[in-house]
Amino acid sequence: MLAGRYRLLSLLGRGGMGAVWRAHDEHLDREVAVKELRLPEHLDDAGRRTWIARLEREARAAARLRHPGIVTVHDRVTGEDGRPWIVMELVRGRSLDDLLKAEGPLPPGRVAQIGMQVLDALRAAHQAGITHRDIKPANVLLEDGRAVLTDFGIAAVEGDATLTSAGAVLGTPSYMSPEQVSGNEVTAASDLWSLGATLYTAVEGRPPFEGASTGAVFIAIATRDPGPAVHAGPLEPVLRALLQRAPSQRPTADQLQARLASLAEDRPPTAPTVLLPSGPRSPRRRQVKIVLAAVGGAVVLGLALVAVAAFIDTTQQQVREKRDNARYAANRKAVERMTSIPGKVVTIRRANDADKVYVESELCDDGTFSVHQCDVDGMIDSVVDWLGMQPSVTSVRLDDPETECEENPGCAFSVRSEGEPEISEVAIYSQYLSEPNRSIVLGFRVG
Known part of the structure; x- marks a missing residue:
């Protein structure tokens, strides 16, 4: 029984921020949907307050709306542990x-x-x-x-102030x-x-x-x-x-x-209706025809100029693409020659920059995943050791606390490279594979 009024009956579904239950309103004798806030175990007091504030904001946002296509919010109550719950219309x-x-x-x-x-x-x-x-x-x-x-x-x-964490x-x-x-x-x-x-x-x-x-x-x-x-x-x-x-x-x-x-x-x-005048032609109509002919000639010239510009632009684009493809191929070969990359390489793909390669390597995945079962310190050491073996790398520094390596977006390394291949954007972070499984991966860019 929630708040002495709502009796939870069955679980309807779970999401990233909570679970939704089918419940019975004992006071009004009707069935309702009740959303429960789920708090991640690793949250500190500040993080807990942020997540609770998000649910409060959801209640306020939905309560402001009155529309048949939006789920109606009936109530907001607090559980025995201090977590808020939202009571809503039950959509059958x-x-x-x-x-x-x-x-x-x-x-x-x-x-x-x-x-x-x-x-x-x-x-x-x-x-x-x-x-x-x-x-x-x-x-x-x-x-x-x-x-x-x-x-x-x-x-x-x-x-409302933003509640999105960095x-x-x-x-x-x-x-x-x-x-x-x-x-x-x-x-x-x-x-x-x-x-x-x-x-x-x-x-x-x-x-x-x-x-x-x-x-x-x-x-x-x-x-x-x-x-x-x-x-x-x-x-x-x-x-x-x-x-x-x-x-x-x-x-x-x-x-x-x-x-x-x-x-x-x-x-x-519905197409727009076009009305055409009828009756004998007039001198004014002939003048219009002459003007339209002149305009038509200008349009043809303009289209020709546009076509030339488009051809030049296409040619330049083809040159850029050919250059980027050659650089990308060289960077990919550099990745394929790398040895002892920590973990199991799972992705080698083209990065946002068309000539660069992005690599992801799985460092830890125990199937059910618990970050506490992954040796984060060991993973960091293996990444630092591997970077130190690359001829082009001159210095490595971990920019973030080690605990952030278990999270998303994770912890980043500052890597200084001189010569080829250039290694950058090195980070360790948590990544969802499929609900509820996660893994910790190493990501880096070459080029």
Whole structure:
């Protein structure tokens, strides 16, 4: 019994910040959903206060919203251990994520209907000054044709101080917008990008960006275009527009609503009506024709100049790509010649800089993972010893406390290299492989 009123009945699901329970409200004789805050064991008092403040902010954010597409918050109570709990409307349905796992990709029309309802809920949140920041299939609940947006746990609320710790990753990597990945300001346009990624997943059965690690996903989101949505049909142009890297190039909520509405109703989008005058031609009409001809000539000349500029730009780009490819090949060979790299090398990939190579090596993974079972001091020593054996390395320094090597983003080394190969961005950090398993890895860049 929670707060002398809510009797917990069964666990509905778990997430990064908490668990959600089905409960019975003994006072009003109704079933509700209750969210429990989960506190990581390693938190100190300051960290504990930050996590609790996040749940408090979720309650405030959701309580400000009144919309059929947003889960209603009924109450906020405190447990015997001082942790806050949020009491919410119980949505009797499953999440979009669960539906996709059970039935596979959905038809474009159905996805457009879901997207239209989630968009309507987002517009209400944005008008209230709230950015969700974690739109994904698991946070879209489906109940009798109704799509409901939930989990405002990391929402950005206008007027609230930020509660994001330095270096912390808040959000789900595959559904984080390019500006969110880059640590820039998150706006309503960011939520629309995440909505596009969610709808892409719903129609294709996979996210638009995937990778072997969180870092690989982030790099893909920040630097690449998504693969074509081959099953999206008429929804494909909408997804492509939403997943533009530049927020200014994405459609507005009004533009998106009109397009989704036409797709949800399985009708073509409304085209603008063009009215042509009738009747005999007049001298004025001939003058217009002459002017249009002159303008047309200027346009042709302009297009020719644009084509020449485009050709020059393409040629320069090809030269740069050829140069970068040659440097990348040399750097990759340098990595392949390296011996005694600590741990088990799991990833060798192209870095953000097109000519450089990024390497990840797994230092510790016990299957179930407990950082306390990993010899962090030994890992640091092995990395320092290995760097000291590289001919180009002249000095190594650990910049962060050893305890941060067990966390994400982890601990970084300052490495000074003279000559080839240049080694930089060396760090040890914790990385999720799959829930709930984690490993500690060494990451470094060559080039």
